[in-house]
Amino acid sequence: MKSLKTTLINLRRAPYKSLATIVMITITFFVAYGFSLFLVGSQQVLRFFETQPKIIAFFDIKTETEDIKKVEAAVSQLTYVDSVKIVSKEEAFRYYQEKQDNPLLLELVTADILPASIEISATSPENLSLIHQELKQFSQIDDIIIQQDVVEQLTQWVQSLRVMGLALTIIFFTLSLLIIMSTISFKISHQKKKINILRFIGANSSFILKPYIIEGFLYGFLGSIFGWILIYAGLLYITPWLKTLVGQIILFPIPWEFFLIQVALGTSLALFFGGFASVLAAKRLIEK
Helix, strand or coil: CHHHHHHHHHHHHCHHHHHHHHHHHHHHHHHHHHHHHHHHHHHHHHHHHHCCCEEEEEECCCCCHHHHHHHHHHHHCCCCEEEEEEECHHHHHHHHHHHCCCHHHHHHCCHHHCCCEEEEEECCHHHHHHHHHHHCCCCCEEEEEECHHHHHHHHHHHHHHHHHHHHHHHHHHHHHHHHHHHHHHHHHHCCHHHHHHHHHCCCCHHHHHHHHHHHHHHHHHHHHHHHHHHHHHHHHHHHHHHHHHHCCCCCCCCCHHHHHHHHHHHHHHHHHHHHHHHHHHHHHHHCC
């Protein structure tokens, strides 16, 4: 209790420096919490899009219905095929009518000149090339379109953003560590006389260090809580926009259990982080 009282006195003695430290740690954990949300969200987005790419193969216009069914049956038996869908000439024509606005083109095009097609989804994007090789063996197929590049490009973008987010988080954590150490060092330097008196009357190092370690814990705790509140409030604010963007991929509202785990882990890390920085700064100066 006495150590906590001493800690609060130390905070009041340098309020602006203490406030700047808390603000910096708040920004750090705001970035860290935002990065964790991005990691979880991007993983769900990738999983969703990994199941979306299809191989679309167009049959020769003269291909009979029986031959189309034979190809469908053969492809369906492949272990790395997730689903198979046949789009008939009539269905292709209806889709064309829905998308085409030019009346002249609508009159010129009929179902007879449109090819039937087969849409195949793989169990994973890596298997799309295997399906592509299998489809080449059927003489009834005239053209094949593969959409593997879509997922590969999306994966590259997400990986790049993850690296940038991780680098930004590390930079902020490093800056926060240095700021806590600087703050604690500043306060110890200005209380060197008091520390020498405590040593003279027999106080051990742990007794002297305790208020500064508690101060580090306090910086970490407040920074984590304030950072979490900011990211949670920001997420609530942009949720309507996110629903329109990725509402079919990510379930909104996000379960409260996720936020509970997030703030619990983040605050535990913040307490360790603040205490570690304080010990580094205080022990180095007090032992001089």
